[in-house]
Amino acid sequence: MTTINENEKEIIEDFALFSDWEDKYEYIISLGKELPLISDQYKNEDHLVRGCQSRVWLHAEKKGENIVFTADSDAIITKGLIALLVKVFSDQPAKEVAKTDLAFIDTIGLREHLSPNRSNGLVSMIQKMKNYAVAFSAK
Amino acid sequence: MKNNVTDIRKDFPILSTQVNGKPLIYFDNGASAQKPQAVIDSITKYYSSMHANIHRGVHTLSQQATQAYEDAREAVKKYINAEHSEEIIITRGTTESINLVAHSFVKKGDEVIISGMEHHSNIVPWQLAEVNLKVVKVKDNGELDMEDFKSKLSKNTKLVAITHVSNTLGTINPVAEIIALAHALGVKVLLDGAQAVPHMKVDVQKLDCDFYAFSAHKMYGPTGIGILYGKKDLLNAMPPYQGGGDMIKHVTFEKTTYNDLPHKFEAGTPAISEGIALGAAVEYLNKIDWDWAAKHEEELLAYATEEIKKIEGVKVIGEAKHKAGVLSFVVEGAHHYDIGTLLDQMGIAIRTGHHCTEPLMHRFDISGTARASFAFYNTKEEVKIFIDALKRSLKMLR
Ligand SMILES: Cc1ncc(COP(=O)(O)O)c(C=O)c1O
Numbered sequence: 001m002t003t004i005n006e007n008e009k010e011i012i013e014d015f016a017l018f019s020d021w022e023d024k025y026e027y028i029i030s031l032g033k034e035l036p037l038i039s040d041q042y043k044n045e046d047h048l049v050r051g052c053q054s055r056v057w058l059h060a061e062k063k064g065e066n067i068v069f070t071a072d073s074d075a076i077i078t079k080g081l082i083a084l085l086v087k088v089f090s091d092q093p094a095k096e097v098a099k100t101d102l103a104f105i106d107t108i109g110l111r112e113h114l115s116p117n118r119s120n121g122l123v124s125m126i127q128k129m130k131n132y133a134v135a136f137s138a139k
Numbered sequence: 140m141k142n143n144v145t146d147i148r149k150d151f152p153i154l155s156t157q158v159n160g161k162p163l164i165y166f167d168n169g170a171s172a173q174k175p176q177a178v179i180d181s182i183t184k185y186y187s188s189m190h191a192n193i194h195r196g197v198h199t200l201s202q203q204a205t206q207a208y209e210d211a212r213e214a215v216k217k218y219i220n221a222e223h224s225e226e227i228i229i230t231r232g233t234t235e236s237i238n239l240v241a242h243s244f245v246k247k248g249d250e251v252i253i254s255g256m257e258h259h260s261n262i263v264p265w266q267l268a269e270v271n272l273k274v275v276k277v278k279d280n281g282e283l284d285m286e287d288f289k290s291k292l293s294k295n296t297k298l299v300a301i302t303h304v305s306n307t308l309g310t311i312n313p314v315a316e317i318i319a320l321a322h323a324l325g326v327k328v329l330l331d332g333a334q335a336v337p338h339m340k341v342d343v344q345k346l347d348c349d350f351y352a353f354s355a356h357k358m359y360g361p362t363g364i365g366i367l368y369g370k371k372d373l374l375n376a377m378p379p380y381q382g383g384g385d386m387i388k389h390v391t392f393e394k395t396t397y398n399d400l401p402h403k404f405e406a407g408t409p410a411i412s413e414g415i416a417l418g419a420a421v422e423y424l425n426k427i428d429w430d431w432a433a434k435h436e437e438e439l440l441a442y443a444t445e446e447i448k449k450i451e452g453v454k455v456i457g458e459a460k461h462k463a464g465v466l467s468f469v470v471e472g473a474h475h476y477d478i479g480t481l482l483d484q485m486g487i488a489i490r491t492g493h494h495c496t497e498p499l500m501h502r503f504d505i506s507g508t509a510r511a512s513f514a515f516y517n518t519k520e521e522v523k524i525f526i527d528a529l530k531r532s533l534k535m536l537r
Contacts, residue, residue, distance in 0.1 A: 021159070021484045026535055029477075053492045053507060054476040074506070075474035076536060077481075113480075 004096055007088040008104040015108035024109070025077065032080030038070040049121045049128055054078040056121040060132035067094040067136050069129060073121070081105075081113055081122055089129055097133035102126065142431035147516050150175040150423070154516060161486025164521045169306050169465055169512030170490050171356045172337055174420075178360055181419035185412045193411055194385055194402070208411055211418025212401070215366055218421045219351065220342040223371050225400035229414055232365035233333040234260040236352035237300070239367055239404060240329055241268040243377040244350075249297035254283055254312075255502050256305045259495040261331045265300065275301070277502055281308035281457035289320065296326045303335035307494045307508065308457025309440070309465030311335075318347055327373065333357055337514060338436060338463040340429045343368050355413065359514075360420030364413040367404070374400050381406040432515040436464050439513045439522055446526045450533065456508050467494075467508040473536040475509040481532035487525055 002010070018024040038047070042059040049056040054075035061068045069090040073079040088104065089097050105114060114123055141147050148154050151173045156163050165173060185207070191200035193208050209224075216224045230236045241264035245251060251270040253261060255277040265272055273291045276284040283301075292299065299321045304311050314330055321328045329350035335341055336358040343351050350373070354365040369377075379386055379397055383406035388396040397403045443466050447453050452471035470478065479491035492507045493500045500507060511525060 022535070025481060025484065029535060054474060055506075075476040077477045078474075 001091075004088055004092050004100050008102070011084055011087065011104050012107050028080035028084075028110075029076050030080070031083040032073075032076040032078075035072070035079055035083040035086070036070060038072045042070070043072060049125045054121060056082060056125050058125055058128055060129070060136070062094070062136050063091065065093050065095075066091050067097055067133050069132075071125070077113075078122065081110065082125065085122075085126065085129065089133075094133045094136035098130055098137055140428040140431075141426050142428035144435065144516060144518055147427075148518075150177070151516055152176060152179070158486045158488070159484055164487040164517075164524060166511040166513065166517065166521070166525060167488045167490045168337060168514040168517075169334060169357075169494075169510065171362070172359045172514050173516070174359055174361070175423050177423050178416050178419045181416045182361065182412050185415050190411070192408055204411060204415075207418070208409070208414045211414050211421070214418045214421040218340075218425065219366075219368060220344050221368055222344060226368055226371050226374065228367040228369065228374070228401045228404045229409060230352075230365050230367050230404075231363055231410070232354040232356070233258075233331060233352045234264075234354075234365075236350075236365055236367035237261055237329070237331065238264045238267075239380045240298075240300075240350055240352075240369075241265055241270075242380050243404075244327075244373070245270050245297055250293075250295050252288070252291055252296055252299045252301075254288075254301050256281070256283070256308055256310065256496065256499050257300075257302055258306055258331065258333070259497070261300055261302060262498070270297070274498075277308075277499065280459055281305070281310045282459045283310070283312050285313065285316070288317065292320060292324065292326065294324050294326075296321070296324070298327050298329060300329040300331070302331040302333075303341075304332075304338065304463045304465075305457065305496075305499075306334045306465065306512075307467055307496045307499055307510065308459065309462035309467070309512075310457060310459035311461040311463050314346060314348070322347070334463070334465070339433060340424075349373055355417040355420060358420060359423060360417040361410075361413040364410045364417055371400065374404070379403050379406070383407040385409075427515065435515055436513055436517075439517055439519060440464060440466060442519055443511060443513075443522045443526070446522070447529070450526075450530060452533075452537075456503055456505070464513045465510060466512070467510045469505055469508050470533060473533055475507045477536050478509045478529070478532055481535060482525070482528055485528045485531070487528055489525075 038057050038059050043057045047057045047059050054073055056073045058071045069086050071082045153173050189203050191204045193205040212227050213224055216227050247269040249270045251265050252273045254275040276287040278284050318328045327349040330348045332351050332353040336353045349370050351368040356362040386398050386403055386406040388398050454469050456467040475491040490510045
């Protein structure tokens with residue numbers, strides 16, 4: 001079982017291989033295409049993280065001490081970024097998820113996707129992942 | 140007269156910068172236009188040598204600043220051919236201009252006609268005013284359904300508030316006909332000119348509209364300032380919008396009397412440097428050969444439309460016969476957010492999303508569009524690069 005930090009490191013190493021934006025985005029897009037879809041029953045209003053342009057659906061489940069996320073988006077790049085977040089946070093101890101600040105997005109040069117103006121729901125999604133984690137670790 | 144795009148581009152410093160390592164191609168003019176050096180310089184000059192509060196000082200700086208600010212009002216008056224300078228109310232922008240009319244011209248329960256292609260800023264102020272809203276339908280090609288308009292218009296209508304040019308579809312609405320029909324029944328008309336002024340010279344007397352609202356930042360001027368043109372007799376009869384300094388004659392705790400037009404509607408210290416810079420923008424636009432600009436933009440739009448339609452799965456949203464500067468489209472199998480993100484990597488700025496026209500998105504049953512919007516400083520070469528970049532993006536996405 002790898003830790004959140006190890007997961008982040010792995011992604012940073014993967015991205016270090018890309019020399020231009022095109023390779024980077026092609027990789028993100030391919031991640032988006034691979035992301036295991038959220039089961040249809042959760043793709044509803046209750047699980048919707050509202051962004052003004054692309055929409056994100058997020059579901060969290062408890063697995064022992066761990067928290068498991070599944071997610072989807074109608075935009076493929078957003079979906080690829082979600083795949084990264086899921087990779088880092090999913091199946092990790094809820095209390096770790098709750099207290100970890102993600103650094104990798106900045107490091108791999110995707111910070112613009114988290115700027116308040118991106119309206120892709122990612123910022124709210126991270127917040128929501130943490131909210132779930134806080135709730136789960138409190139139980 | 141300026142009628143050469145290579146020379147005009149030199150007036151706009153930002154156009155020769157790079158974004159993400161590529162020469163900037165700025166196709167988000169509908170959201171806000173770039174500024175010529177003259178506008179930028181006027182702001183620096185104002186703060187370097189003339190700043191003081193206006194309309195209140197006896198000292199030299201205040202008088203100079205007041206003069207420069209009022210000169211700008213005069214420049215706008217001439218530019219849109221208003222009859223009187225007090226008909227030019229300086230506001231924060233189109234949004235505030237419309238809110239002012241919604242606050243002071245109509246009252247709860249009045250009947251107001253808008254259209255299905257309005258920007259949120261020409262929808263929500265009327266909802267806040269609790270008027271009885273009637274919405275004119277939009278046809279499949281993005282034109283206003285004039286039969287529907289005629290059926291909704293009556294002597295009971297207090298105001299028709301319609302956009303001159305649609306920010307999402309590019310449709311130029313038949314405003315002369317709308318105004319003639321409304322006036323025949325004694326109904327007043329407000330035009331949202333936010334998307335018209337960047338593309339054409341507007342003559343409010345020739346149009347005979349009762350109110351005309353627009354923003355400086357979309358017509359190559361500064362942000363945070365705009366205009367409400369209103370016919371003098373209507374403005375005189377309207378109560379003030381906000382209270383404060385500048386808008387009063389005398390204040391006592393028993394009774395306050397209001398200032399005359401235009402100051403009655405201009406409470407508080409205004410955006411002085413922006414006002415003066417708006418004057419500089421108008422001065423710049425006075426040098427533009429508008430016949431050339433209209434033809435140039437029409438060519439850009441026609442070329443872009445023709446080329447984009449050749450791409451498989453692309454659908455143009457808004458194909459009205461008369462259009463200005465806007466190309467909205469959706470692509471099968473590619474989300475507008477993804478398209479915008481990849482184009483940005485290639486230095487191309489477009490807008491994606493619902494463009495503050497959510498009801499219009501519902502009308503076309505889409506969640507948003509990608510929108511390229513042009514200005515007179517854009518070129519055919521830029522359109523070509525944009526089309527190639529779009530093809531490249533779609534290859535990655537689909
Ligand atoms: C048609 C239309 N009306 C109103 C507005 C609002 O303008 P502002 O935000 O400058 O007040 C816009 C700007 O996007 C617009 O396109």
